[in-house]
Amino acid sequence: IETKIPAQSREVWNKHKVQKFSTAEEFEEKFISHVEWTLARSLYNCDDIAAYQATSQSVRDNLVIDWNKTQQRQTARDGKKVYYLSLEFLMGRALDNALINMRTDTSTHDVGSTDETLTKGNTSREMIRNAMKQLGFKLEDVLEQEPDAALGNGGLGRLAACFVDSLATGNYPAWGYGLRYQYGIFAQKIINGYQVETPDYWLNFSNPWEIDRWEIQVPINFYGYVDRSDKEKTTISPSDWIGGERVLAVAHDMPIPGFKTSTVNNLRLWSAKPTTEFDFAKFNNGDYKNSVEQQQRAESITAVLYPNDNFDQGKELRLKQQYFWCAASLHDIVRRFKKNKKPWSEFPEAIAIQLNDTHPTLAIVELQRILVDLEKLEWHYSWDIVTKTFAYTNHTVMQEALEKWPVGLLGHLLPRHLEIIYDINWFFLQSVEKKFPHDVDLLSKVSVIEEASQERYVRMAFLAIIGSHKVNGVAELHSDLIKTTIFQDFVKIYGANKFTNVTNGITPRRWLKQANPKLAELISETINDPDDDYLLDMSKLTALSKYAEDEAFQTKWNDVKQFNKLRLADLIKHLNDGVDIIDREHIRNTLFDIQVKRIHEYKRQQLNIFGVIHRYLSIKELLQSGASIEKVAERYPRKVSIFGGKSAPGYYMAKLIIKLVNSVAEVVNADTEIQDLLKVFFIPDYNVSKAEIITPASDLSEHISTAGTEASGTSNMKFVMNGGLIIGTVDGANVEITREIGEDNIFLFGNLSENVEELRYKHQFSNPGLPEGLVKVLNALESGAFSPQNSSEFRPLIDSIKHQGDYYLVSDDFDSYIATQDLVDQVYHKDKKEWLKKSILSVANVGFFSSDRCIEEYAETIWNAEPVKPE
Numbered sequence: 001i002e003t004k005i006p007a008q009s010r011e012v013w014n015k016h017k018v019q020k021f022s023t024a025e026e027f028e029e030k031f032i033s034h035v036e037w038t039l040a041r042s043l044y045n046c047d048d049i050a051a052y053q054a055t056s057q058s059v060r061d062n063l064v065i066d067w068n069k070t071q072q073r074q075t076a077r078d079g080k081k082v083y084y085l086s087l088e089f090l091m092g093r094a095l096d097n098a099l100i101n102m103r104t105d106t107s108t109h110d111v112g113s114t115d116e117t118l119t120k121g122n123t124s125r126e127m128i129r130n131a132m133k134q135l136g137f138k139l140e141d142v143l144e145q146e147p148d149a150a151l152g153n154g155g156l157g158r159l160a161a162c163f164v165d166s167l168a169t170g171n172y173p174a175w176g177y178g179l180r181y182q183y184g185i186f187a188q189k190i191i192n193g194y195q196v197e198t199p200d201y202w203l204n205f206s207n208p209w210e211i212d213r214w215e216i217q218v219p220i221n222f223y224g225y226v227d228r229s230d231k232e233k234t235t236i237s238p239s240d241w242i243g244g245e246r247v248l249a250v251a252h253d254m255p256i257p258g259f260k261t262s263t264v265n266n267l268r269l270w271s272a273k274p275t276t277e278f279d280f281a282k283f284n285n286g287d288y289k290n291s292v293e294q295q296q297r298a299e300s301i302t303a304v305l306y307p308n309d310n311f312d313q314g315k316e317l318r319l320k321q322q323y324f325w326c327a328a329s330l331h332d333i334v335r336r337f338k339k340n341k342k343p344w345s346e347f348p349e350a351i352a353i354q355l356n357d358t359h360p361t362l363a364i365v366e367l368q369r370i371l372v373d374l375e376k377l378e379w380h381y382s383w384d385i386v387t388k389t390f391a392y393t394n395h396t397v398m399q400e401a402l403e404k405w406p407v408g409l410l411g412h413l414l415p416r417h418l419e420i421i422y423d424i425n426w427f428f429l430q431s432v433e434k435k436f437p438h439d440v441d442l443l444s445k446v447s448v449i450e451e452a453s454q455e456r457y458v459r460m461a462f463l464a465i466i467g468s469h470k471v472n473g474v475a476e477l478h479s480d481l482i483k484t485t486i487f488q489d490f491v492k493i494y495g496a497n498k499f500t501n502v503t504n505g506i507t508p509r510r511w512l513k514q515a516n517p518k519l520a521e522l523i524s525e526t527i528n529d530p531d532d533d534y535l536l537d538m539s540k541l542t543a544l545s546k547y548a549e550d551e552a553f554q555t556k557w558n559d560v561k562q563f564n565k566l567r568l569a570d571l572i573k574h575l576n577d578g579v580d581i582i583d584r585e586h587i588r589n590t591l592f593d594i595q596v597k598r599i600h601e602y603k604r605q606q607l608n609i610f611g612v613i614h615r616y617l618s619i620k621e622l623l624q625s626g627a628s629i630e631k632v633a634e635r636y637p638r639k640v641s642i643f644g645g646k647s648a649p650g651y652y653m654a655k656l657i658i659k660l661v662n663s664v665a666e667v668v669n670a671d672t673e674i675q676d677l678l679k680v681f682f683i684p685d686y687n688v689s690k691a692e693i694i695t696p697a698s699d700l701s702e703h704i705s706t707a708g709t710e711a712s713g714t715s716n717m718k719f720v721m722n723g724g725l726i727i728g729t730v731d732g733a734n735v736e737i738t739r740e741i742g743e744d745n746i747f748l749f750g751n752l753s754e755n756v757e758e759l760r761y762k763h764q765f766s767n768p769g770l771p772e773g774l775v776k777v778l779n780a781l782e783s784g785a786f787s788p789q790n791s792s793e794f795r796p797l798i799d800s801i802k803h804q805g806d807y808y809l810v811s812d813d814f815d816s817y818i819a820t821q822d823l824v825d826q827v828y829h830k831d832k833k834e835w836l837k838k839s840i841l842s843v844a845n846v847g848f849f850s851s852d853r854c855i856e857e858y859a860e861t862i863w864n865a866e867p868v869k870p871e
């Protein structure tokens with residue numbers, strides 16, 4: 001590797017080589033020097049926040065050493081590099097994760113152990129905990145100081161975060177590329193039962209996890225025109241795009257440590273800043289203020305994350321974000337490639353670029369522009385390189401989430417890119433015409449340009465398919481669905497092999513070891529794996545199966561669950577202004593029923609809350625008919641129904657569902673007649689760090705989307721990994737979860753995806769009459785039982801079912817949902833041993849859903865990339 005340092009200076013560099021801390025002693029020294037030098041504080045003003053900063057800086061120092069070595073090693077080895085382009089990385093907190101991942105010990109066990117006989121070379125979380133104690137701090141309190149890096153909305157963004165963890169753990173030479181939003185997803189407040197959004201300015205204190213690369217600045221152009229004064233030139237020959245607005249993309253790197261490996265990969269996030277160029281025309285006109293203001297606007301590009309999940313708002317600023325990020329990332333990738341002086345034909349062997357949804361589709365167009373316009377390569381030669389480089393992951397079949405940009409808007413912002421899109425489409429349609437002559441209908445169906453209405457649109461998913469060599473869905477059912485529905489014509493054109501499935505996964509480091517240390521400890525002890533190697537090879541968990549019916553083990557298993565339920569009960573009490581709604585006395589016999597995820601009609605939180613209302617009404621009915629509370633408890637045993645999740649700020653129905661949950665909670669929790677048989681709570685501001693407390697505490701979690709709408713779901717995997725059972729529809733990854741853990745260990749209900757179309761169709765015409773139970777619920781809603789001040793408040797939720805065709809099939813699945821909830825009660829309360837057996841077997845067989853497996857599949861079947869292992 002090249003260097004500017006003369007050979008004779010090497011000695012000095014080697015003599016003063018930086019070293020990682022590896023003992024408690026060395027850590028303490030680092031910590032204190034960061035308090036003094038980095039923070040300019042001292043023993044006299046070091047609070048928990050300062051301790052968090054100093055600890056993070058110290059840990060970061062270790063990571064940076066390995067980061068540098070990893071980059072050198074990966075460059076020297078010159079294997080294929082993988083780039084994961086995602087507009088969202090929902091990372092959560094970094095410190096605890098780094099402490100867990102950077103552990104290098106091979107002999108000490110670190111959870112709950114008070115063993116202080118850690119020797120040199122063992123950098124473990126436990127060592128740091130003890131050292132911090134020596135320094136006067138409690139690790140758990142210090143960890144709480146870190147704000148979540150909430151640069152994502154939901155599943156898609158969290159998936160990207162799990163992926164970078166697994167890429168580093170698997171030693172893949174892989175970088176993530178994203179945007180460094182100044183404001184992540186909004187913080188959610190609940191005021192009078194309504195969601196209120198408040199800004200998440202997460203960079204309030206300096207962020208110890210980012211390395212600012214002020215030297216890496218990429219100029220990005222927008223607007224302007226294409227110079228066509230040379231009449232010889234066509235749109236497929238090298239063209240000059242004269243940009244009209246210019247901003248700079250600045251790199252910020254986050255180190256991504258792998259688990260039990262010294263590989264530290266990079267997550268590069270771009271922020272926008274004004275160029276130092278000045279608009280002298282304006283300035284000379286005396287318009288100094290305007291000229292400065294225009295410059296200031298640059299920063300708005302990376303100011304805020306769009307807060308929609310599974311919905312395309314189509315705003316110009318969003319398109320600007322997308323191009324800004326794609327152009328900066330590609331410039332960076334191409335720059336690195338060119339250092340090697342390889343021929344362009346080798347580009348696809350050197351580089352794989354994965355597109356996380358259609359958000360980075362412009363990267364395809366940008367690479368074609370770089371090759372044709374800047375590198376002056378022939379069009380078709382370039383296009384061959386492009387299509388061999390890219391692969392596209394689809395995450396949804398929902399129409400409202402599929403991106404399409406008005407041709408006018410795209411052409412205004414990126415005039416040269418629109419030309420290239422038209423030419424890509426032209427050559428594509430020609431090839432279709434050749435294969436299926438005279439099929440005009442087919443041509444209009446698969447054209448990148450939609451011409452159905454006045455406005456013409458660019459269909460980004462079609463462009464992504466055409467520009468990629470592989471397209472994958474995120475769970476088996478979903479990957480089958482895209483082949484038979486939204487992309488069926490492309491299967492006809494390209495053949496089925498272009499389309500593949502890679503079922504999602506989650507990282508067991510964060511979602512088991514970090515979130516549920518007690519369960520992790522019990523597992524490692526039981527399967528005799530003191531070094532937690534099962535976190536790398538989850539098939540080891542199958543060894544738990546033989547204890548599934550072992551009573552002593554079941555008791556320990558149940559104790560862990562109780563611990564986690566108490567931990568959540570504490571959080572809920574804290575969030576409820578110190579008022580405890582959960583009866584600690586009975587917590588062992590109280591079923592924790594949890595649904596936490598983005599609020600969306602297709603995810604059907606409305607079905608859940610209708611079920612809760614139904615349960616409440618039934619309890620009341622029984623009591624009114626004279627049954628004793630004990631008698632009622634036999635039919636409706638104790639339950640706490642927990643909800644959480646954000647609604648997009650502009651999504652009226654989702655916000656109404658949140659309000660309904662809170663209104664029901666208010667009525668039910670205040671009803672002394674039912675005692676503690678039923679409690680309802682909406683956890684405000686659901687995020688990654690809250691998920692780490694919530695997930696381990698579930699007895700039951702709900703994954704109840706209308707069949708065919710949830711592409712995969714990933715929280716279903718998290719709950720199973722923590723010993724929770726699932727009530728769910730035959731949708732997304734629920735299907736494979738059932739296959740892996742066994743159909744006896746999951747509560748499935750509802751209509752199948754193959755029947756959805758017909759059911760929806762029927763709703764348009766006939767009115768089959770709603771199920772009796774649902775009628776009671778809707779009547780109660782209509783009567784204002786949960787909205788005394790405004791009895792029509794929930795009208796839209798009722799109307800959607802009664803008068804608008806019940807698009808999400810709540811009425812069709814209602815009875816089967818209620819019946820299945822009854823079954824849940826039966827098993828949980830009448831046969832606890834059976835329940836625990838199901839729970840243990842679930843964890844024993846959850847291994848498939850590790851994101852390590854998932855990344856390996858991407859590497860083998862899509863990227864053709866191999867790990868670069870440290871010596």
Ligand code: Z57
Pocket residue numbers: 153154155156157159309310311357395396401474504710711712713714732
């Ligand atoms: C998003 O979070 C998902 C899909 C999208 O198209 C967008 Br935009 C955001 C989710 C799916 O809804 C989940 O089912 C899936 O598990 C997740 O992406 C990760 O694949």
